[in-house]
Amino acid sequence: MKFLPATGRGRVFGLGPFSFGQVCSIMKGIPKKGFLIDNIKGLKYTLIPVYFVDAFTSAAFCGNPAAVCLLLEQADEQWMQKMAAEINLSETAFVTETEGGFVLRWFTPISEVNLCGHATLAAAFVLWHTGRLGKDKPAVFHTRSGVLTVFQDSDEAEGWIKMDFPAEAPIPAQAPEALIQGLGLIPRYTGRNRMDYIVEVDCEQTVRELQPDFLLLRSLDTRGVIITAKASPECGYDFVSRAFFPAIGVDEDPVTGSSHCALAPYWSKRLRKPVLTGYQASSRGGFIRTELAGERVLLSGQAVMMMEGQLGKSVVEG
Numbered sequence: 001m002k003f004l005p006a007t008g009r010g011r012v013f014g015l016g017p018f019s020f021g022q023v024c025s026i027m028k029g030i031p032k033k034g035f036l037i038d039n040i041k042g043l044k045y046t047l048i049p050v051y052f053v054d055a056f057t058s059a060a061f062c063g064n065p066a067a068v069c070l071l072l073e074q075a076d077e078q079w080m081q082k083m084a085a086e087i088n089l090s091e092t093a094f095v096t097e098t099e100g101g102f103v104l105r106w107f108t109p110i111s112e113v114n115l116c117g118h119a120t121l122a123a124a125f126v127l128w129h130t131g132r133l134g135k136d137k138p139a140v141f142h143t144r145s146g147v148l149t150v151f152q153d154s155d156e157a158e159g160w161i162k163m164d165f166p167a168e169a170p171i172p173a174q175a176p177e178a179l180i181q182g183l184g185l186i187p188r189y190t191g192r193n194r195m196d197y198i199v200e201v202d203c204e205q206t207v208r209e210l211q212p213d214f215l216l217l218r219s220l221d222t223r224g225v226i227i228t229a230k231a232s233p234e235c236g237y238d239f240v241s242r243a244f245f246p247a248i249g250v251d252e253d254p255v256t257g258s259s260h261c262a263l264a265p266y267w268s269k270r271l272r273k274p275v276l277t278g279y280q281a282s283s284r285g286g287f288i289r290t291e292l293a294g295e296r297v298l299l300s301g302q303a304v305m306m307m308e309g310q311l312g313k314s315v316v317e318g
Contacts, residue, residue, distance in 0.1 A: 049130075056121065067087045069083070135152060172190070174190065182217040183213075184210075227243075228240065277290075
C-alpha cells in the first residue's frame, strides 16, 4: 500500500478516486467490524478490516506472512479469489462470524485450499488482537477440513498459540519419475496423504541446499511436495523440512502448518517421541511445535502483527 499525498487525489485500496480530505473523513474512526459508505457515484462501499501477520515466528520479517480479512458477511467466492490474487501472499484468510464460532476460508493467489495452518494461526491472533474474541476464549473455525480450534497456551509466557488440527499421516507410495527428477535425488522414503507427497532425504544439508525444478513438481497430481530430514545433532529441534506448492501458485511456502499434520505423525513414529519441534528451512524460516493427540495434531507457534488497514468492497446499486 502507498501513502497518499498531502494534496491532490488518491485511492483507498479498492475504492476512489477521492480527495485526500475525503479519504481522511472515510478512514477516521472506522468501526472494528467494517463500515458501509453510501451514495458515492451510485455505489455502496464496504470498508473491510485487513491485517498482515507473520505467523510461526516471534520476529518481524520471518515466519510465513498471511493476510486476514474480517468480513461482515459471507463474500462472493470470485471476489475473495481476486482479492487474494491482489494481495499476493501465499495465503489470504477470510473470516466471517457465525453461530458457534467463525467461518474460515483460505485462498492462495490462484485457488482456494482445504487446509492452511499459518493463516489459521494468523486469523486467531487477529481475533484476540482486535478484541473480537476474549483472550481466554478459544477461536473455533468452521472450515473445509472440519472444525478447527485454536487457543492461547496458558503455560507459555511468550505468546505461543496452539491449534487442534487433523492428523494427516502419510502412507508409503512409489515415487513418480516427475518427483524424482523434480527434486534431483532418490528419496530415502516417499509417502503420500490426501494433499501432498512427503519425502525423507539423507540429511538436513540436503534439505537446505535443494533446488527443485518447479515445472516438474507442478505436473504432479498433489497439492505439493514436503521434503524432510532428521535434524543435525545439537541444533535444538527434531526435524527439518521445506514445502513446495507450485501447483497452487506458491513455489516455496515459508512455514507450513498443514505440512506438519503429516510430519508430526511421521517423525513421532520414527523418533518415538510424541512431542517434537520442527524447523522449516525456507529463506524466512520458522519453528512449529507438534504434539500427537490420537487422530489429531496440536500445532503451536507464535505470531507478529505487521500491518493494519482497510479493503474496499463495492456493490453496484440496482
